[in-house]
Each structure stands twice: as C-alpha cells, then as structure tokens.
Amino acid sequence: MLLCFYLQLRNQAVSNRNLYPNFGVLLVDDEPAFLRSLSIALERRGGINHIYHSEDSRNVMALLAQEPIGLVLLDLTMPHLSGETLLKQIVEEYPDIAVIIVSGLNQLETAVNCIRLGAYDYFVKTSEEERLIGGISRAIASQEMRLENQEMRKRFLNDTLERPEIFANIITQDKGMRSVFQYLEAISASSQPVLICGESGVGKELIANAIHTLSNRNGPLVCVNVAGLDDNVFADTLFGHNKGAFTGADKARAGMVEQAAGGTLFLDEIGDLSLVSQVKLLRLLQEGEYYPLGSDKPKRIRARVVVATHHELAKKQQAGEFRKDLYYRLRIHQVEVPPLRRRKGDIPLLLEHFLAEAAAELAKNIPTISKELPILLANYEFPGNIRELRALVFDAMSQHKSRMLSMEVFRRALGQQEAPLVEENEHTFAPFSQMRILPKLNEVGDILVIEAMHRAQDNQSLAARLLGISQPALSKRLKKLEANRSVE
CATH class of the missing domain: 1.10.10.60 (Homeodomain-like)
Structure with missing residues (x-):
C-alpha cells in the first residue's frame, strides 16, 4: 500500500512536467523495494520519468493494451507468470515493444535463451547502476529512432502535415521546405539533438522555434548565440555558477541549461565554438550532466538541445576545427534549410509579405509593384538570402513616395552582383x-x-x-x- 501511495504521488508530479521518453517504460518485478530504487535511479541518472510499474505479472498484458508502453524492464523469477512466459507473449502480441530482462539470475544459458526469444538485452540486478542505465538509454534511443522512421515514412508517402499551423509564419510554397516540415514533425517527439544547417539569412531561428513548438514542451525556448564566447564565458553562460565561484560572483546564477529546463536550448552559430568549449558541450550531450562553476554536484540537463550553423561542419571536422565525436553526436537529426536562390517560387510571396510589414512599420500605404520586379529578383542570387530580401524591401519602402514602388534599390543590388566563385579544378565554362x-x-x-x-x-x-x-x-x-x- 505504501508503494502504491508513493507511486500515485510521483505519477501526479510527473504529469505536471515533461515526460521522457515520449513512450512509457514499464517496470515489472514482484519486489516493491527494487521497483522503487530502480525508478529513482532511472529518473536521477537517466532523466527517465515516463514510468509505469507492475508488481503482479498477471496485469502486464492488460497494461500494455491500455498504456503507450514502448519498453518493458522484466524480471524473470516471479509468482503466477514467469518472466520467460511474459517475454514470449509480449514478443508475439506486441513485437514493436522492446523488452530488457533485469534479473537476479546470472546465468549465461538463461541470458542467451532470452535473447533468442526476442529480448533486446539482459542485465543482472547486481550489475553496476551506470551500466544498467546506459543499456536502458540505448534501448530508448533505438525505439525513438524506429518510431521516427515510421513517422517519416507515413508523412512522406501521404505528403501530409499534421500541424501546418505551426509553420504558418514561415512564408513558403516550396516542396523542399515542405519536406523539411514533414521531417520536423516526424522527429518532434525525440529527445535527441537537432542540427540545423543553412546559409546566413535562410531562417534557421524560425526552424528552431518550430521544433520547440512541435515538441509540446512546457518549458521555454532559450536562445544563445555562442559565436565569440571564450571558454570561460561559454561555461558560465550555459552552466551558471555558485556564489564565490570566481572573483565578482557575489551570488549564484542559473545558466541557460537550467533556464531551459523542460523546454529547448537553442545554440546558434555552433560552428564557431572553440575546441575546448566543444569538449564541454560533448560531455553535456553524452552524459546528460553538467557542473555549475564552483560546484562539485552535477545537475541533469532537462532540455532538448537544438544547434544551428552556416558552416559546413563536415569540412571543419576534416580540417580538425570541429570534433568528430561532437559532429556525429549532433547530426543524429539534421535539417538543411535551402537558400533562397533554390526557392525562387517563394520570392513573390516574401516580397508581398515584407512590403506589408514595411508599410505597417513606416506608416505608409502598400505600393504597387511593376511586373518587372519579381522577374528581376528571380535573377538575383541573394547571397544574404531572406534577410537580404527583407532589407532591400525596407530600404525601397523608406525611399518610396509615389504610387509605384521604385525599382532603383533592386536594380543596384542586381548591378552589384558578382559571378559565383568557381572552385579550383572545376571547369569555369561547364557548357x-x-x-x-x-x-x-x-x-x-x-x-x-x-x-x-x-x-x-x-x-x-x-x-x-x-x-x-x-x-x-x-x-x-x-x-x-x-x-x-x-x-x-
């Protein structure tokens, strides 16, 4: 009864904050003390709080039918139904649910037989806690990836968006951008980092906002531009500090990681991060822990990390300017935002939008535009992408006096356009x-x-x-x- 009361209170508390993972983890064991200790360890060491419990093995199949379970941690030796019997039933009736055996039996033959029957992994209860939590985290990551692949296949085959309203402020009719939106919906439930790539001015911040909104997290979106931050400032900005951690630290300050708890931490210009700071970020992502400056007690990160860069990280990694392990850790989910020159169909829409925005801000009427203007813009490369188009429109509107919008600002931009640079060994006259x-x-x-x-x-x-x-x-x-x- 005491365990049930504890679990009821705990589940009420959990319902008021973000659940990780998106699917439930069911712990099955006839020992209440073990259930309680494992639950606490999963939450403290792995940030896993979407947990269900069953002391009676006869209730497991009913729980699987009622709740969104994606992973089962199963004891073998239990009264009524043995773990091996349950394992066979789960694999047969719910093949998409992963099962990890956590048993007191340290027998190689038993472990091999469980894996043969379909178990994802096998651990002995006396195993090191860190090894057990690591194995469970790997199983969760594997399940998340499988679910994301299912979602992506469904969306791309049906060419659908389930929540198009979230992308309403991204002005586009481009098919490539629609594919990006479908991908973002598919990975929205994941807790893994997202790497947003694209040239300056393409709207990477809007993509980060969409990821945050799609994830339905209760916490805020906290944005940090890491370009130009030295190693000490980077650590203090992200991790915070305790009182007295350094000269001038008169009081404790929460870092951006803590401020983003329950939400999303967006690190912009990640390609400019120094190698020393890259090590700190890698540890945060791998271990899920960080130390505020002046503290010897770790804190767990409770935010999803989204990063963005205009650099080609693969080239920086090959040149030794970006850590290979961090690069592969960040690119679990990767989004490439196409430049405006590959989205020529969006130019008229963006032009209309920015004209209305500029007219409202400058207290002017929306002008008429010549038929030549969209054609002129379609032949411009836009090295500054959408940000440059917006600047051109605002510049033209600030000088606008007559009914027809002057073309001079746009003609100057086209006249100053340089031919695209050609890489060495590339034929200049390809035709x-x-x-x-x-x-x-x-x-x-x-x-x-x-x-x-x-x-x-x-x-x-x-x-x-x-x-x-x-x-x-x-x-x-x-x-x-x-x-x-x-x-x-």
Whole structure:
C-alpha cells in the first residue's frame, strides 16, 4: 500500500512536467523495494520519468493494451507468470515493444535463451547502476529512432502535415521546405539533438522555434548565440555558477541549461565554438550532466538541445576545427534549410509579405509593384538570402513616395552582383567542357541572348541588363536572330 501511495504521488508530479521518453517504460518485478530504487535511479541518472510499474505479472498484458508502453524492464523469477512466459507473449502480441530482462539470475544459458526469444538485452540486478542505465538509454534511443522512421515514412508517402499551423509564419510554397516540415514533425517527439544547417539569412531561428513548438514542451525556448564566447564565458553562460565561484560572483546564477529546463536550448552559430568549449558541450550531450562553476554536484540537463550553423561542419571536422565525436553526436537529426536562390517560387510571396510589414512599420500605404520586379529578383542570387530580401524591401519602402514602388534599390543590388566563385579544378565554362568542337563566337552570342530572354521572361529591358548591353543593342541582336531563323 505504501508503494502504491508513493507511486500515485510521483505519477501526479510527473504529469505536471515533461515526460521522457515520449513512450512509457514499464517496470515489472514482484519486489516493491527494487521497483522503487530502480525508478529513482532511472529518473536521477537517466532523466527517465515516463514510468509505469507492475508488481503482479498477471496485469502486464492488460497494461500494455491500455498504456503507450514502448519498453518493458522484466524480471524473470516471479509468482503466477514467469518472466520467460511474459517475454514470449509480449514478443508475439506486441513485437514493436522492446523488452530488457533485469534479473537476479546470472546465468549465461538463461541470458542467451532470452535473447533468442526476442529480448533486446539482459542485465543482472547486481550489475553496476551506470551500466544498467546506459543499456536502458540505448534501448530508448533505438525505439525513438524506429518510431521516427515510421513517422517519416507515413508523412512522406501521404505528403501530409499534421500541424501546418505551426509553420504558418514561415512564408513558403516550396516542396523542399515542405519536406523539411514533414521531417520536423516526424522527429518532434525525440529527445535527441537537432542540427540545423543553412546559409546566413535562410531562417534557421524560425526552424528552431518550430521544433520547440512541435515538441509540446512546457518549458521555454532559450536562445544563445555562442559565436565569440571564450571558454570561460561559454561555461558560465550555459552552466551558471555558485556564489564565490570566481572573483565578482557575489551570488549564484542559473545558466541557460537550467533556464531551459523542460523546454529547448537553442545554440546558434555552433560552428564557431572553440575546441575546448566543444569538449564541454560533448560531455553535456553524452552524459546528460553538467557542473555549475564552483560546484562539485552535477545537475541533469532537462532540455532538448537544438544547434544551428552556416558552416559546413563536415569540412571543419576534416580540417580538425570541429570534433568528430561532437559532429556525429549532433547530426543524429539534421535539417538543411535551402537558400533562397533554390526557392525562387517563394520570392513573390516574401516580397508581398515584407512590403506589408514595411508599410505597417513606416506608416505608409502598400505600393504597387511593376511586373518587372519579381522577374528581376528571380535573377538575383541573394547571397544574404531572406534577410537580404527583407532589407532591400525596407530600404525601397523608406525611399518610396509615389504610387509605384521604385525599382532603383533592386536594380543596384542586381548591378552589384558578382559571378559565383568557381572552385579550383572545376571547369569555369561547364557548357563547353564536353564539346569536341567549340561553337563559333557569334553562335555563343545567340545562345546567351536566348537564355537571357528566357530568364527575363521576354522582358527586353531586364534581359539587356543581364547581358550587360543596352536595350537597343539587344533589340538589334534579336531582329538579326529572327532574320537568320526565317532564312533557315
């Protein structure tokens, strides 16, 4: 009765905070003391608090039918139904539920037989607590990955979004971005880190916000830009400190990890982190523990970690500038946000959105835009991505006076655009690299004119700008091209 009362109080407390993992972990043992001690160890050492209990093996199958159980920790020697009998029933009726045997029997033959029957792992009760918790954590991670794969297959095959409202503030109609949203929904229940990659200005912060909202966590989203933080400031910012930890530490201060408890910790510009700070972050992710400065008592992290970078971490890792073990720890879930130049269809939507935003902020009417403007923007590379487009729109709106929005700001941007850099060993003139015989110079000119008109959607003024010639010169070339076609 005392154990039942304790578990009831504990479950009420757990219901008021975030549960980990997303599925339940069922402990089955006829010894109440062992159930209680294992529950406390799982929560303190592994952060595992989504726990169910059963002292009577006859109730296990009914619990599995009623509750969202994903992992069972099962004793072998119990009255009524033995653990081996239960293992066979669970594997047969609930093959997606993982079973770990935690038994007092230290017999190799018994362990081998349980694995043969379908158990995920086998531990002896007298095993080291750290080894047991580690094995259970691995089983939870494996189950999370399996569930995520199921979710991804379902979403990609059905091409559905279950919670499209969460992505409403990300202005897009791009199929690649929709795939990103589907992936985020699939991994929302996971506790594993998420690595967001993408060029500066693509909206990585919005993706981090969406991940946090999708995860349904009670705690806050805490954002930290780690670029430029030295090792001591990084540790103090993330882990906090005790009073007297260093000169000037007049009182204790909670770090960002603690402030994000029950929520999400977002570390931006992770690619700029020093190697020393990378070690500290790796330990936090691997062990799930950290020490505030001046403390010898560890605290558990109770937040999901999301990181972002505009760097290519694979290249930094190969160059020795980013730890390989941290890189692979972070890329369990990886999101690549495409640049704006690969989302040309989003430009008109974003233009309309930013025009409305700028008009409201500057207390002006939303202007009319020329038909040429979306075409002009579609031929711009946008090295600064969405952030640059927003800046261009606000700049144009600040100078706007007439009914029609001036094109001058946008023309200047296009005029200053540099040709994309070509990597060494890459053919500068890729269209001709496979040709045995080079085309004649006048033929190349005709090809360029046709391509420019295609990109400008037959707008001669814009096509001439793309070619770097005057409009009359382009018109003359087009007439000559048309005359040659007529002769042929």
